[in-house]
Amino acid sequence: MRTSYDAPKTLSRPDWWGDDALCRTYDPDEFFPEDWRRGPGKLQAIVAKQICARCPAITPCLDGALQRREPVGIWGGLDPDERTQLVVNRGRSTQAPAA
Template structure:
């Protein structure tokens, strides 16, 4: 008896991915999303152009989330350049640390209100 394959056959269509609906898919030249490759004088202009495409993208949140998960080292992803993503990541880490230090439990407010 032949062994069953654990892989899906090629005839089954691939499930849609968020990137299929990305605004950048419409562009012939996607190099604007990697402004680091341009001459220094053009970096700001190219970055601004890439962010304008991101601003009208229906999947901007999913793109940013994916770039933060990897973490993506270069380019404009989810409307943020590499420096902005780095700052965003640091803010998230600080927020997590702050929240982990907070005492848990809601009894403190009830006890304080009940006395007096």
């Protein structure tokens, strides 16, 4: 029986957007404020979004969060309320106009 350590050394894993993410250099808790709507959590969310704004992986990060329906945290520069609103707005733009 072969095990993973028997795999050829020439095979590399595919590129992953997370390898380029700026958040990897920060404490993950910084991107998961307890209450992003008010108080210290709101300030924490603003700082996290500023980090995201400079990140080269912002688009695939957001796309992944939307696909997984992430319920918490700052992903792709958006908090949960903003991601929900984005999904709602996308749904409206794809609907056929009423006849």
